Amino acid sequence: MTSRTRKALSVPHLNDATRGRLLYGGDYNPEQWPEDVWAEDMALMRQAGVNTVTVGVFSWARYEPRPGERDFAWLDRVLDLVHANGLGAILATPTASPPPWLGHLYRDTLPVMADGVVHGYGSRNQYCPSSPVYRERADAIVEDLAARYAHHPAVTMWHVGNEPGPWCWCRNCEFGFRSWLRERYGDGDAGLEALNQAWGTAFWSQHYGGWAEIKPPRAAPYMLNPAQVLDYSRYLSDALLACFDAEAAILRRHNPALPITTNLIPDYAAIDQWDLRGRFDFASVDSYPDPALGAEAGADHAYAADLARSLSGGQPWVLMEQSPSEVNWRQVNKHKRPGQMRLYSLQAIARGADASLFFQWRQAASGAERFHAGMLPNAGPDTRTFREVTDHGRELAEDDGLKALIGTTVTARAAIILDWPSRWALSWRGKPSERVDYQRIVKQWHASLWRQNIAVDFVRVSDDLSGYPLVLAPALHVLSTADAEHLARYAADGGCLVAGYLTGTVDQTTRLHPGGYQAAALREALGVFVEEFHPLDEGETELCQSADLGDFDALDWTELAHPRGAQVIAALKDGRAAVTRNAHGSGTAWYVAVQPCADGLDRILAEAARQSGVEPVVAGLPRGVEAVRRGDTLVLLNHNAEAVVIRGSAEVSDTELPGYGVLLVLLRASAPEHRQDSPQ
Ligand SMILES: [Zn+2]
Known part of the structure; x- marks a missing residue:
């Protein structure tokens, strides 16, 4: 399989689907209910301000109850009903969950784990992306679905599969x-x-x-x-991409004007999500911030949002799934407190989403997700959740400040390099410390910028970085010589590069770069030579002393790093370098040789941002208050349960923001104009 990039001729846009509205709604599974319930669904959806439903995500067995049979009559009625009620439909291809007959008749469509265990049906995602029979049957059902519905007036976009995908060793x-x-x-x-x-x-x-x-x-x-x-991780990613390509080609052949997306889980490792750029028309993500984390859940949700926006080339994206309240797959599933659902919905919109959708419309009565919240709870419409859903739907439809955000973008001057090969390579045994977790490290760096209200994009290492005065490379473990030279050139040309430990340790074949634990070009740019790794145990800390930043603790990681021209900004007590800064060409390259505590990381990145001229959206806000600028609008979001008072800001001063409250401020006017506040 080779990477294929679609030619950018008359590419469909999210605007083609939103048609001037913020999309609001969620997964709709009418096949799980008697048809006399459907009319009630429509009435309650209209009441709740729902304008979009996602249908057919898991409907393969219903479309094709026995091999080769087709039953689309029920979907005809659903889509006609949806259209008659003024709603749009995101039509999914059902290929993430094949019917039991496929695995029963064709055992080699079932995924086999590395230890030989076959994953059977009775759940979902039981397919091998390399299976010719699976691919043939999947493409056949997509072909018939597309032929029948590609021009249905209700259908606004295609949703390929669901959260790609399974791993297999068959x-x-x-x-x-x-x-x-x-x-x-x-x-x-x-x-x-x-x-x-x-x-x-x-x-x-x-x-x-x-x-x-x-x-x-x-x-x-x-x-x-x-x-x-x-290489096997790369192969499996490409195998999943080939499945996507095959389905997308069928869908585009039937209607090239209908946009195509797929819903990604930001934390999933199976597919290199950068390779979907140019394949889908915009990204969609499923984001389930854990309400138990309090204000920190906002960082997790912001991570998903920033990734989706970056995968969409900075353009608007779709929040395809979030929960109206609790989920049912954590150890303990906390409900969202009053106002939190709205907060996370508006947070996604502030960070560039033009759609705030849920899993799912009506809480399921049977199956594995019975205890996962629905917009319409099991307890019915006379409920707290449904009232919040309805109030929020109304404000998305009616509030001029929110409507003004549609189609606008978020500008970031900082970027974080996100790299699936590094993630894959740091996920196996045989690394210097089992405490090294790539995804956790990247999230720690992103969360630091989130706490400081510094807008940030994600980028791929080989991308043009010249538009970003500040580029962060946390744990960018796999780095080819060419990419190391690319990063060094970025700094030499005036950029500010901040590289974390384990960056540039191995090449694209996982071979150690020679002469110290860094690629040569990176070593020269950083002005640092890494001789040994000295990881720390759980609970073990070492003090980092810094006249410039103040002292802070290192945890998880230290190393024996020697400055070779770089200035030591922070050092461990025995003199080993902890943080260094090097002038390189007309730019700067920082090296962070330890895992700093959150406060230490905040101070390091704040200083690097300050020196590179990257400013927070709003400085000095109370902890847990997020500031995002989208278009001409400043959005302030209070992730705390308690009210906060904002003082001393040019844009907003002496303003009280309620617990979980959101404030929109239009910046274009000569004097900032408040457009909205407080949750219902
Ligand atoms: Zn397989």
Whole structure:
């Protein structure tokens, strides 16, 4: 499989689906209910201000109850009813959950885990992306769905699959992996030797003498070859992308004007989400901030929002799923307090979403998610949740300040490099510390900027970085020589690069860069030489002393890093460098050689931002108050349960923001104009 980028000819836009509205609604599964309930659904949706429903996400078994049969008559009635009630429909392809007959008749469509366990039906996501039978049957149902509904007046966009996707180590994947490797390394003996070199198979007698010997990295007596595992992660990502490509090609053939998206879980590792840029027309994400985390849940939700916006090239995106209140898949599932649902919905809109949608409309009465909240609870419409849903729907439809946000963008001058290969490579055994968790580290850095109200995009390492005065590279572990030179050039050309520990340690084949734990170009840019890693145990801390930043604790990680031209900004008590800064060309390169505590990280990044001229949206706000600028509107969101008073800001002063309250301030007017406040 090769990466394919669609030509940008008359690309459909989210505006084609929103048609001037903020989309509001959620997953709608009428097939789970008798038809006499549907009319009530429509009436209550209209009452709640719902204008969009997502249908068919898990309907394959209903469309095709037995192999080759088709039953679309019920969906005809649903879509006609939706249209007659003035709603739009996001029509999903049902390929994330094949019907039982597929796994029953064709066992090799079922995913096989690395230890040989077959994952069967009775749940969902039981498919192998490399299975020819699965691919053929999936494409066939998508073909018929598209032929029937691509021009239905209710349908506003396509939703491909659901939260891609499963991992698999089966025989189909084995064949697919070998083909993929032949494309990557070349066929025949020369390609095989290139693979042996790339994988470092001289270690532990792993040299391959023939292509047929090469397998997926399945369960083995001890640690696996890291280069093999990284290539396998790339292969599985490409296999899932190939499924997406095949479905998208069918959908576009039937109606090129209808936008295509898929709903991503930001924390899922299966697919390199950057590779979806150019494949979908805009990103959609599912975000479930945990209300138990209090104000910090806002950082998690902001992470999802910033990723979705970045994957959409800065353009508006879709919050495809959130919960109206509790979920049912955590250890303990906390409900959203009054005002929190609205807060998170408006937070997504403030950060660039033009759609605030939920899982799901009517709480399910059966199945695995009975205890997951619905917009319409099991207890009915005379409920706190439904009243909040209705009030929020009304304000999205009627509030001029919110409507003015549609189609506008969020500008960020800071960027965080997000890298799936680094995530994959840091997720296996054999690393310097099991306490190193790539996703956690990236989220810590992002949360620091969130706490400081510094707007930030995510970028891929190879992207043009020149538009960002500040670029952060936390734990960017896998870094090719070319990408290391790219980062060094960014700093030399005047950028401010802040690299975290473990950045640039290995190349794209997981081979250590020679001469110290960093790629040469990065080492030169940072002016630092890393000799040894000194990770810390759980609960162990070391003090970092800094005249410029004040003292702070390191946890999880320290190392033996020597300045080679860089200025030491913070040092451990025994003199090892903790934070350094180096003038490189006309720019600056910082190195953070420890895992700072949250407060320490805030101070490091605040100073790097200040020196690179990147300012907070609003400085000096009370803790837990988020400020975002979208278009000409400043949005202030209070993630605290208690009211706060904002003082001393040019935009807003002596203003009380209620607990979970949101305030919109139009900045274009000569004097800032307040447009809205307080939750219902
Ligand atoms: Zn497979």
